[in-house]
Each structure stands twice: as C-alpha cells, then as structure tokens.
Amino acid sequence: MNTSDRELIATAQALVAPGKGILAMDESNATCARRFEKLGIPVTVERRRAYRELIITTPNLANFISGAILYDETIRQSSQAGIPFVNLLQTAGIIPGIKLDLGAKDLPGCPGEKVTEGLDGLGDRIAEYYQMGARFAKWRAVITISQSERDAIDTDIPSETCLVANAHALARYAALCQAGGLVPIVEPEVLIDGQHSIERCYEVTDRTLQAVFAQLRLNRVELDKMILKPSMVLAGEKCPIQASVEQVAAMTVQCLRDNVPASVPGIAFLSGGQSNEHATAHLNAIHTQFGSQCPWAVTFSYARAIQQPALDYWHGDDANIPAAQKRLYQRAKINGSASMGQYTPEMERSIAMV
Numbered sequence: 001m002n003t004s005d006r007e008l009i010a011t012a013q014a015l016v017a018p019g020k021g022i023l024a025m026d027e028s029n030a031t032c033a034r035r036f037e038k039l040g041i042p043v044t045v046e047r048r049r050a051y052r053e054l055i056i057t058t059p060n061l062a063n064f065i066s067g068a069i070l071y072d073e074t075i076r077q078s079s080q081a082g083i084p085f086v087n088l089l090q091t092a093g094i095i096p097g098i099k100l101d102l103g104a105k106d107l108p109g110c111p112g113e114k115v116t117e118g119l120d121g122l123g124d125r126i127a128e129y130y131q132m133g134a135r136f137a138k139w140r141a142v143i144t145i146s147q148s149e150r151d152a153i154d155t156d157i158p159s160e161t162c163l164v165a166n167a168h169a170l171a172r173y174a175a176l177c178q179a180g181g182l183v184p185i186v187e188p189e190v191l192i193d194g195q196h197s198i199e200r201c202y203e204v205t206d207r208t209l210q211a212v213f214a215q216l217r218l219n220r221v222e223l224d225k226m227i228l229k230p231s232m233v234l235a236g237e238k239c240p241i242q243a244s245v246e247q248v249a250a251m252t253v254q255c256l257r258d259n260v261p262a263s264v265p266g267i268a269f270l271s272g273g274q275s276n277e278h279a280t281a282h283l284n285a286i287h288t289q290f291g292s293q294c295p296w297a298v299t300f301s302y303a304r305a306i307q308q309p310a311l312d313y314w315h316g317d318d319a320n321i322p323a324a325q326k327r328l329y330q331r332a333k334i335n336g337s338a339s340m341g342q343y344t345p346e347m348e349r350s351i352a353m354v
C-alpha cells in the first residue's frame, strides 16, 4: 500500500473514531444568509467570519468532533488574531474538510428535480484545497420525493434520470478526491420535504443507494477510503403519520444493510431538517437497538442539529460568544454520546436547565 492510500484510510477512520462525528459548517453564502436573516443578523463577510470563528474556537470541541467541513470562503479566512482557521482546527485536533460541490441546479427535462454541479476543473480545485490543509471533502446530491403517493405515479419523482445523474456526479467527484488525496464524503440526501410516508422514503432511499453504489463501482471508487453521508429513513415533514424513533432506526439500518458494503468504514448521517432532539435520539436508537448489525462505524455529520442553538444564542452579538459556544459544545457532546448509544433524554433536560 502506498503512502497516499495509507493516509486516505487513516483519515477516513479518524473521521469516524469512536464517540466522535463530523461538524458540517459549510453552509454556502446563500444558505448562511437565509439563517442570518431569520435572526436579523447582518449578512456580511465579517459576520460570517465571526460566526465561524466562534465555532472553531469552542473549547474542547475536538472531544466529540473529528472533522469540520468548511466552505470555500471559510477555508481562506483567519481568526480576529490573524490565525488561519485551518491552523486553528489542526491545532485543536480537528481535521479540516471542504465542500466541493457548487450546488444543486435544475435538471433539464425533469421538472422539480435537481442535479449537483461542480465537476469541471475539480481536479485542480482539489489540489489547491489539499495544499491548503484539507484532508476530506463533501459533495451533496439532493433527491426530491413527489408530494403524494398519487403524484409518485403521475410524475415519477424521483426519476431514474435524476438518480443516475446525481449518482454519476457523486462517483466522479469521489474518484477525483481519492486521486487527489482527499477522503470523499458521498452525500445523497433524500429530502424530508413533503407528505410522503416513511415507506415511500425507504423505497426512494433504497433506489438512491443502489444507484450510488453502482456508479461508485463503475467509477472505481475505493470503498474503504470514503464515508457515506445519507439521510435517515423518515416520513415527510408534512406526513400526518410520523414514525416512532424505533421504526426510523429499524428502517434506516435495514436500508443501509441492503445497500452499503461492509468495506465502507463509516456512515455519518446528515440531520436534514429533523429537530435537534430527533436527530440525536434516532442516532442513539440505531446503536442501542441495531449496533451489532452494523458493520460500519455509524455517527453524525450534522449542521443544523448541532449549530442551531449556538446560532440562536449568538444572534450576531459577540458579547454572546461564551453562551453560544457552550450550546455548541453541549450538542456536540450529546451527539457524541448518541454515536455510542449512550444518550439519555435526561441529557436534554439537563441542557435545557443550564
């Protein structure tokens, strides 16, 4: 095995080390603007920088966070004291990562569906980010589920076109990452939007993962040097019948066992618009009830479900940084516990009282 293969395997394993998960702090400027505007925070480069500094300098975050995914603007920024964010992360023991996709765009011929762009020139961008210190990357594909069971028959969403186009792009990205020394996080997100049942989400997630692994093989991606970042199998947010925590855990594990080879070292879920509490409870139940059935490390790669309380507390005012960092640390810790099946609802109650 050559040095670069060894480095990829070591990075992949470090990202899913026991009790740790990945912090997704790679919101694009547009997404960050939406979150800031909701709280009346000025949408400026400097406020985004200040927010990211708050996250990165949270004391002892590395106890529960193995890697942090950065956005292009953020990986080039520094703290107020002039220390590059990448150096701060490395010193803290957190592996810097980079969002490589350029966003989901309308898929021609498939109304209502998206395909993720960013493959042109990707090899050169990977070389630059590697040189800047990134050691892993992410690419997010979004899969929409039609709004009702009837629509599904009428409109065929997700279409095979959408699944194959997105899976192909994910696999091309992953192969380029591995050639350039970055561990690819392969993120096919089946959106929670809509009123679909959990059974329909299962079926769509199953088809999505089949398409993704077929393309990963076709493009010669080495499965032991990547991380899968899937959505959990959930009922749509507008579905009147919401599944229990146990049912979500059972159906999610079943779907992953049917599709994800054991050679993949780790699965790190996105939170995808679930409440903070649900994202944590579902991860925990996967471990307590089905841990022995999972051949891969299973953890989190959350953005909203870790950051939202910190953003709410910070509110754009730097006087609130210590309180915000405390919230960030607490949600990282609670999810670290869930990633080992050691989370209890009392932990939520004790946080609420602080």
Ligand code: 13P
Binding pocket: 024, 140, 187, 270, 271, 272, 273, 301, 302, 303, 304, 305
């Ligand atoms: P959420 O946890 O907010 O879904 O974000 C994860 C992510 O990285 C989306 O690409």
